[in-house]
Amino acid sequence: MNRLAQLPSVDRLLSHALVAPLIQQHGRNVITRLVRKTLAAAREAASAGHLLPDEALLIQKVGAGAAALATPNLRPVFNLTGTVLHTNLGRSPLPEEAVDALISAARNPCALEYDIETGGRGDRDDIVSELLCELTGAEAATVVNNNAAAVFLLLNTLAQRKEVIVSRGELIEIGGAFRVPDIMQRAGAKLVEVGTTNRTHLKDFAEAITPRTAMLMKVHASNYAIKGFTHVVPEVELAALAHQHGLPFIVDLGSGTLTDLERWGLPHEPTPQEAITAGADLVSFSGDKLLGGPQAGLLVGRKDLIAKLKKNPLKRALRVGKLTLAALEAVLRLYRDPDRLAERLTALQQLIRPEADIRAAAGRLLPALQQAMASLPVSVAITALNSQIGSGSLPVDRLPSAGLAIRPQGKKSGVLNRIEAALRKRPRPIIGRIEDGALLLDLRCLATHEEADFAADLAQLTC
Numbered sequence: 001m002n003r004l005a006q007l008p009s010v011d012r013l014l015s016h017a018l019v020a021p022l023i024q025q026h027g028r029n030v031i032t033r034l035v036r037k038t039l040a041a042a043r044e045a046a047s048a049g050h051l052l053p054d055e056a057l058l059i060q061k062v063g064a065g066a067a068a069l070a071t072p073n074l075r076p077v078f079n080l081t082g083t084v085l086h087t088n089l090g091r092s093p094l095p096e097e098a099v100d101a102l103i104s105a106a107r108n109p110c111a112l113e114y115d116i117e118t119g120g121r122g123d124r125d126d127i128v129s130e131l132l133c134e135l136t137g138a139e140a141a142t143v144v145n146n147n148a149a150a151v152f153l154l155l156n157t158l159a160q161r162k163e164v165i166v167s168r169g170e171l172i173e174i175g176g177a178f179r180v181p182d183i184m185q186r187a188g189a190k191l192v193e194v195g196t197t198n199r200t201h202l203k204d205f206a207e208a209i210t211p212r213t214a215m216l217m218k219v220h221a222s223n224y225a226i227k228g229f230t231h232v233v234p235e236v237e238l239a240a241l242a243h244q245h246g247l248p249f250i251v252d253l254g255s256g257t258l259t260d261l262e263r264w265g266l267p268h269e270p271t272p273q274e275a276i277t278a279g280a281d282l283v284s285f286s287g288d289k290l291l292g293g294p295q296a297g298l299l300v301g302r303k304d305l306i307a308k309l310k311k312n313p314l315k316r317a318l319r320v321g322k323l324t325l326a327a328l329e330a331v332l333r334l335y336r337d338p339d340r341l342a343e344r345l346t347a348l349q350q351l352i353r354p355e356a357d358i359r360a361a362a363g364r365l366l367p368a369l370q371q372a373m374a375s376l377p378v379s380v381a382i383t384a385l386n387s388q389i390g391s392g393s394l395p396v397d398r399l400p401s402a403g404l405a406i407r408p409q410g411k412k413s414g415v416l417n418r419i420e421a422a423l424r425k426r427p428r429p430i431i432g433r434i435e436d437g438a439l440l441l442d443l444r445c446l447a448t449h450e451e452a453d454f455a456a457d458l459a460q461l462t463c
């Protein structure tokens with residue numbers, strides 16, 4: 001008990017000369033709370049027989065606690081996972097044009113819903129709808145929070161208490177609890193499944209049409225592929241069948257890029273333009289997948305259908321903010337000049353980065369990683385890797401890449417988990433992946449101008 005009386009009081013610590021700058025930086029409330037917490041922990045440790053910390057140590061702990069509290073929860077990481085559009089790491093990076101636009105919109109009042117020509121009220125969708133129509137060939141467009149919201153809104157608006165016919169091969173689950181049947185149910189629509197997992201024919205759809213049918217729907221399989229004995233009804237035929245019955249044909253495209261990716265040697269990904277040309281009445285797709293923009297759900301198609309979506313009160317609940325619109329507008333503008341897209345759109349740049357370029361980066365960073373690992377029972381080597389696009393885009397295609405592999409010497413695989421955790425706990429966390437007994441750092445998404453910072457950070461690493 002007497003020993004505990006030797007601990008300084010809360011007031012004594014708060015008035016210590018070394019605590020003043022902490023109060024200045026973090027505020028008196030935060031530091032008072034941390035001083036109390038630190039003293040309580042010291043008391044508890046002392047009762048359990050541990051040594052009493054001196055004042056310097058107590059203050060150091062308060063400082064460390066304050067620094068931890070001040071670290072933003074949403075902070076940048078190095079994405080060395082090899083998955084470019086990584087949903088858990090924020091999907092698409094934004095191009096500089098979009099970053100500038102959103103900073104300006106964040107800092108200043110802007111004409112979000114204000115018609116500068118007339119001085120009257122405007123519509124926030126108008127900020128991007130003309131661009132979307134120009135780029136996709138659609139008559140009208142609207143924007144919501146993400147593609148899940150877009151699908152929900154269209155089902156709720158056009159198919160409440162009615163039936164939606166979808167192929168069994170397209171009843172997908174996207175990570176994070178987006179399942180087509182569940183969304184349908186919540187939107188108030190009745191799912192009518194037709195065909196089989198691997199083969200669906202036009203007559204399957206035709207036979208399922210009843211007076212209660214609201215639409216024929218196609219959902220892009222996104223994150224899986226069916227190979228072998230398969231049949232999918234072409235969009236043109238589905239559209240024609242729907243139109244014969246006076247029904248809309250709706251396509252959830254998932255990723256949806258606005259340009260032909262084959263031009264850069266990437267596999268083909270269906271575009272909204274193609275769906276509209278094939279006769280789709282409404283197409284929905286994400287803003288932050290292959291499009292390379294901010295999180296958003298884009299809906300393009302027939303004017304009367306878009307007008308109905310906009311009248312649904314849910315549209316108000318699912319609308320996007322000015323920051324999203326600012327970034328989205330800037331990204332869409334880049335698509336007006338496809339010839340320069342590859343040098344401006346960050347996500348595309350990362351996706352088409354040549355393997356030789358990535359391998360050269362691995363060569364430049366090898367010494368820094370070897371140095372950081374010098375005292376550990378591991379080997380470090382440049383290795384060939386396969387990146388993936390991510391976000392359910394082109395799931396079976398791989399992008400030849402390169403990076404650094406850390407392998408344990410002997411059977412001590414526990415060391416990899418230790419290194420992985422140490423990398424993850426850096427001020428800017430370094431996220432790799434453990435695969436086949438190695439910790440792999442895929443360098444595709446590390447920009448050349450970030451290499452120096454990255455190497456300097458590795459020099460600070462302690463495992």
Ligand SMILES: *Cc1c(COP(=O)(O)O)cnc(C)c1O
Nearest residue numbers: 146147148220222254255286392
């Ligand atoms: C990704 C995806 C969604 C969900 O889009 P979010 O923008 O993540 O909400 C819906 N449908 C398909 C086919 C998708 O690939």
